[in-house]
Amino acid sequence: MNILDGKLVSAKIKEDIKKEAAAFTAQSGRKPHLVAILVGNDGGSETYVASKMRNCELVGFESTNIRYDVDVTEDELLAKIQEINGDANIDGLIVQLPLPKHIDPERVTEAIDYRKDVDGFHPINLGRMQRNLPCFIPATPYGIMLMLEYYGIETAGKKAVIVGRSNIVGSPMSILLARNSNPGNCTVTVTHSRTANLKEEVQAADIVVAAIGRKHFVTADMVKDGAVVIDVGINREESTETKSGFKLYGDVDYDAVSKKASWITPVPGGVGLMTIVGLLKNTLEAAKGTVYSK
Ligand code: GUN
Numbered sequence: 001m002n003i004l005d006g007k008l009v010s011a012k013i014k015e016d017i018k019k020e021a022a023a024f025t026a027q028s029g030r031k032p033h034l035v036a037i038l039v040g041n042d043g044g045s046e047t048y049v050a051s052k053m054r055n056c057e058l059v060g061f062e063s064t065n066i067r068y069d070v071d072v073t074e075d076e077l078l079a080k081i082q083e084i085n086g087d088a089n090i091d092g093l094i095v096q097l098p099l100p101k102h103i104d105p106e107r108v109t110e111a112i113d114y115r116k117d118v119d120g121f122h123p124i125n126l127g128r129m130q131r132n133l134p135c136f137i138p139a140t141p142y143g144i145m146l147m148l149e150y151y152g153i154e155t156a157g158k159k160a161v162i163v164g165r166s167n168i169v170g171s172p173m174s175i176l177l178a179r180n181s182n183p184g185n186c187t188v189t190v191t192h193s194r195t196a197n198l199k200e201e202v203q204a205a206d207i208v209v210a211a212i213g214r215k216h217f218v219t220a221d222m223v224k225d226g227a228v229v230i231d232v233g234i235n236r237e238e239s240t241e242t243k244s245g246f247k248l249y250g251d252v253d254y255d256a257v258s259k260k261a262s263w264i265t266p267v268p269g270g271v272g273l274m275t276i277v278g279l280l281k282n283t284l285e286a287a288k289g290t291v292y293s294k
Helices: 006-028 043-058 074-085 105-111 123-130 139-150 170-178 198-203 271-288
Strands: 033-039 062-068 092-095 159-163 187-191 207-210 228-231 235-238 246-249
Touching: 006 043, 006 139, 006 271, 033 043, 033 074, 033 271, 043 062, 043 271, 062 074, 074 092, 074 105, 092 271, 123 170, 139 170, 139 271, 159 170, 159 198, 170 187, 170 207, 187 198
Parallel strands: 033 062, 033 092, 159 187, 159 207, 207 228
Antiparallel strands: 235 246
């Protein structure tokens, strides 16, 4: 078993981003700028946004975190998005999900100018991704593709099985792995809560992407010998063992599955760190105007 080491790969790519950000700043007189909107006090979301902001600073970006109470109205949020859309000093805008129930995530997603949509969630970016056109690719799938590329994992002609069909991971991942690109050219199956014979589907996979959001959902008996296993799960449980008071568990039963896999991502230290890299790369491209000209 070999480890797909998110710590190593993310550190290397972040060094490159840092150099490119410095060149951008020297040339333009300003730093690439990411704004993250956070609504409410969800513990996981707070941690993720704080990490995104910290990483922006590490690579020489400007970052702004705008916070709203959980009872902010949809109209107030949409007005703020419009204001940011029109601000030439802001390159990228993300609204951390999930949002409170009274706010429609589709309306919010579509309100963001697709040229600032560094999460890649806007239907224009999604459609352009499907067509293999320049676009912002959702950060987690983007990070996974960068990791597969870094380790030279053979994907063409392989059977990839994705567990989970979310807008954020499973669905875009299925498009990317099926595209005529490298990595890509897989035969992709998307499985979900209504899939019959889920175990048999996963057993047939050369590449498994577990993105279901359930601790240790993928067990060793579900995985073929030699499979490449990508674990997207970040399941937080309270713990007295760690300084933070929480312990993270993947969607894959790592100890058992790693005995069968040819390559596997650990949790933590795998995909989560690559998600940040995907977001930083998109923000840099937004600033430089290389995906959509300014
Ligand atoms: N919630 C979980 N993952 C993400 C992400 O990549 N972007 C946003 N905006 N919210 C998330």
